[in-house]
Amino acid sequence: MGATFGDLIAVADVHWAETMEWLEPLELSWQAGERSTISELGQTALVLARYAERVGTGFGAQERETAAARRARLCAASLRETASVLQGDEESVPERCELARSLFMARQALGCGLDLLSAHFEVGERGLLPTTAQSEVIASPSSTEWLLTAVDGYASQLLRVVEKAGRTDAVAKLSEAILHAKPKRSPEDQGLRATTMPEPRAALEAGADEIELLPERIPLRGGEGRERALTGIRANVQWLEASGVPQSARTWRSLATSTLMTSEISGQILRLLMARCRRLDLPEATDALAEAEMAVGELADKWTGVTAVWREVSCDRRSQLDQMMSDAGELVVRLGRLVYADREWRPSANAVTKLVRPQVLAPEAVDVYMITRAVEDAIKAPVAVASNALAGLKSGQPTGLTPQGENQMKLRHERLYRGYLQARNTAAEAQQALGRATQFLVSADERRPGRLAAESFPFQAREALGLTGPEATRTRSRGPGKGARLTPG
Amino acid sequence: MTNSTTRELRSELSIAAGLLKKLQAMARTELKTPGNSMRWGPVDLEATNALDSLSTAPTFSKSVEQEQEQERECRAGAGGLAAEVAASVEKAVDLAQDPEDKLACLDAAVHVSRLQRALL
Numbered sequence: 001m002g003a004t005f006g007d008l009i010a011v012a013d014v015h016w017a018e019t020m021e022w023l024e025p026l027e028l029s030w031q032a033g034e035r036s037t038i039s040e041l042g043q044t045a046l047v048l049a050r051y052a053e054r055v056g057t058g059f060g061a062q063e064r065e066t067a068a069a070r071r072a073r074l075c076a077a078s079l080r081e082t083a084s085v086l087q088g089d090e091e092s093v094p095e096r097c098e099l100a101r102s103l104f105m106a107r108q109a110l111g112c113g114l115d116l117l118s119a120h121f122e123v124g125e126r127g128l129l130p131t132t133a134q135s136e137v138i139a140s141p142s143s144t145e146w147l148l149t150a151v152d153g154y155a156s157q158l159l160r161v162v163e164k165a166g167r168t169d170a171v172a173k174l175s176e177a178i179l180h181a182k183p184k185r186s187p188e189d190q191g192l193r194a195t196t197m198p199e200p201r202a203a204l205e206a207g208a209d210e211i212e213l214l215p216e217r218i219p220l221r222g223g224e225g226r227e228r229a230l231t232g233i234r235a236n237v238q239w240l241e242a243s244g245v246p247q248s249a250r251t252w253r254s255l256a257t258s259t260l261m262t263s264e265i266s267g268q269i270l271r272l273l274m275a276r277c278r279r280l281d282l283p284e285a286t287d288a289l290a291e292a293e294m295a296v297g298e299l300a301d302k303w304t305g306v307t308a309v310w311r312e313v314s315c316d317r318r319s320q321l322d323q324m325m326s327d328a329g330e331l332v333v334r335l336g337r338l339v340y341a342d343r344e345w346r347p348s349a350n351a352v353t354k355l356v357r358p359q360v361l362a363p364e365a366v367d368v369y370m371i372t373r374a375v376e377d378a379i380k381a382p383v384a385v386a387s388n389a390l391a392g393l394k395s396g397q398p399t400g401l402t403p404q405g406e407n408q409m410k411l412r413h414e415r416l417y418r419g420y421l422q423a424r425n426t427a428a429e430a431q432q433a434l435g436r437a438t439q440f441l442v443s444a445d446e447r448r449p450g451r452l453a454a455e456s457f458p459f460q461a462r463e464a465l466g467l468t469g470p471e472a473t474r475t476r477s478r479g480p481g482k483g484a485r486l487t488p489g
Numbered sequence: 490m491t492n493s494t495t496r497e498l499r500s501e502l503s504i505a506a507g508l509l510k511k512l513q514a515m516a517r518t519e520l521k522t523p524g525n526s527m528r529w530g531p532v533d534l535e536a537t538n539a540l541d542s543l544s545t546a547p548t549f550s551k552s553v554e555q556e557q558e559q560e561r562e563c564r565a566g567a568g569g570l571a572a573e574v575a576a577s578v579e580k581a582v583d584l585a586q587d588p589e590d591k592l593a594c595l596d597a598a599v600h601v602s603r604l605q606r607a608l609l
Contacts, residue, residue: 002588002589003588003589003591003592007592008588008592008595011592011595011596011599014599015595015598015599015602018599018602018603021602021606022602022606095576096579098575098602098605101575101579101598101602102602104579104582105579105582105595105598105599105602108582108583108591108595109592109595112588112591112592112595115588116588250538253534253537253538254534257526257530257531257533257534258530260526260530261526261527261530264523264524264526264527265527267524268524297523300523300526301523304520304523304526307530307533310537311517311533311537314541314544315538315541316541316545317541317542317545317592317593317596317597332527336527347526347527347528347530347531347607348528348531348606348607348608348609349528349529349532349567349607349608349609350528350608350609351527351528353527353528402541402544402545404544405541
C-alpha cells in the first residue's frame with residue numbers, strides 16, 4: 001500500500017502537535033527564538049506558499065480565476081514575504097533544536113504531500129496539465145477550499161511560534177496570509193467543507209446519546225487544584241470506560257503502559273494513605289487499605305506482563321493513537337501530582353519520585369476518604385481497559401499490526417488473553433478492598449462525629465462522606481462549593 | 490533514487506535502529522525494578538514505537554536481515570542516545586525519496602520526539 005496524501009497530512013498534523021508540545025512549557029519555549037527555529041519557520045512558510053500557489057492556479061489546470069484562486073494567490077504572496085523576512089544566513093544553519101526539528105518534520109510531510117498531489121499533473125506548454133483520473137478532483141473547487149483551509153490552519157500554528165519568537169516583522173506578514181486563506185463564510189462554502197472533510201468526529205456524533213451521559217471533559221491544567229484534579233480523575237475514567245475497544249494496535253500498546261503506571265502510582269498513594277490512617281487511629285480502614293495495596297501491587301505485576309507481550313508484537317505505523325489515550329495520559333499525570341512532590345509532575349526518566357508527606361496528601365479522615373475514592377475511581381481504568389481488551393481479542397482484534405506482527409500475535413494471543421483476564425480479576429479484587437476501606441472510613445466517622453465536627457466544615461465533610469443520602473450525588477456538578485464538588489457519585 | 494543514496498539511507502536507518510535498541514535495553518533494565526514504570530515506561534514505549542515505524546520503511550526491511558546494525562559513537566546517557574537517534578532520523582527523512590520510506594521515517598520521528606520529552 002503506497003503512502004497517500006492523507007497519510008502525509010496525518011503525520012504532518014502530529015508533528016505540528018509535537019511542535020506545540022515543545023513550545024508550550026515555559027522552560028522549553030526559549031527554543032522559539034533559536035536560530036535553527038527561525039530558519040525552519042521561513043522554510044515552512046515557503047512550503048505553505050507552494051501550497052497556496054498550486055491552489056491559486058488550480059495546479060495549473062485552471063482556466064479562469066475564481067475568488068478562491070485570487071485569495072490563494074494573495075495568501076501565497078504574503079507567505080513568501082513572511083519567508084523572506086525570516087530568512088537569515090542560510091550558509092551556516094546550526095544543528096536543529098527539538099522545536100525546529102518538529103517543524104522540519106511537519107514541513108517535510110507537507111512538502112511530500114504536495115508532491116504526491118502534483119504528480120497527478122504534468123508540465124505542459126501553459127503550465128501543469130491534469131494527467132490522471134484524480135487530477136480533476138484535486139483541482140475542484142471543494143478541494144481548493146479544503147486546501148486553503150488547511151493552509152490557514154497550518155499558518156495559524158506557525159503564527160504562534162513566530163509570536164513566541166518575538167518576530168513582529170513576520171507576525172504582520174503572516175497575519176495577512178492567514179486573512180487571505182480564511183474561508184469566506186458563505187453557506188455554500190460550509191456545505192462544501194462538510195462534504196470534503198469527513199473527519200473522525202463524525203463517528204462521535206453517531207453515538208450522541210451515549211455521550212450525553214458522560215461528564216464534561218476536564219482538560220488537565222498546570223497547577224490545578226485538588227478539587228479539579230479529583231473531578232478530572234473521575235471524568236477521565238468515565239470517558240475511558242466508555243471508549244470501548246481501541247481502534248489501533250498502538251493504542252493497545254500505549255494503554256498497557258499507562259495502565260501499568262496508573263496501577264503503580266495507585267499503590268504508592270495507598271501506602272501513604274495507610275500511614276495516615278495508622279496515625280489517625282483508623283485500624284479497620286488501615287487493614288482494608290493494606291489489602292487493597294496488596295491487590296494493586298499484584299495488579300501492577302499483571303500489567304507488567306501485558307506490556308511485555310506488547311513489546312514483542314510489531315505494530316504498524318498506520319495506526320494513530322485513539323482519543324482514549326489522552327484520558328489515560330491525563331489520569332496518570334493527575335494521580336502522580338497527588339502523590340509526588342512536584343505540582344507539574346509528568347512521567348519521564350527524571351520525574352520527581354520524592355513523595356509528599358502523608359499528612360499533606362490527606363490531612364484529615366475526610367481527605368483520606370476522598371483520596372481513597374479517587375484511587376477507587378482510578379482502579380476502574382484497569383478494569384475497563386482489560387475488559388475492553390478481552391472483548392476485542394474475542395472479536396479478532398487488534399488490527400493495525402505489521403504482517404510480522406500478525407504472526408507474533410498469533411503466537412501470543414492466548415498469553416495476552418490470559419494476561420488481560422488476570423489483570424481484570426485482580427483489579428476487581430482491588431476494587432472490592434477499596435470499597436471496604438471507604439466503608440470503614442464512613443463508619444469510623446459515624447462512630448466519632450466529634451472528630452469531624454471539630455473541623456470548620458462539618459456539614460461539607462459529612463456531605464462529602466456521602467452521609468446525606470444518595471440525592472447528594474446529583475449535586476456534584478452544580479455548585480462550586482467544596483462539599484458539593486467532592487460528593488461521591 | 491541512486492544506489493548511493495539508498496545505501497546511505499539504509500545505513501542511517503540501521504544506525505537509528507541500533508541506537509533505539511540500546512535505549513530499549515536501557516529502559517527495560519530499569520523497568521525490572523518495580524515502581525519504575527513512570528520513569529522508564531514511556532521511554533521503552535516510544536523507542537519500541539519508533540523501531541516499529543522504521544521497520545515499515547521498504548528500504549529498511551530489505552536491510553535488517555542482511556546487514557548488521559551499525560554502531561556510532563554517541564554522547565553518553567539515555568538523553569545523548571536519544572539526541573543521536575533524532576539526528577539520525579532527521580538525516581533519514583532528508584535522504585528518503587520514496588514516499589513510503591519518507592512516511593516511515595516521519596512517523597518514527599514522532600515517537601523520537603516523544604521519546605526525547607520522556608527523557609527530560
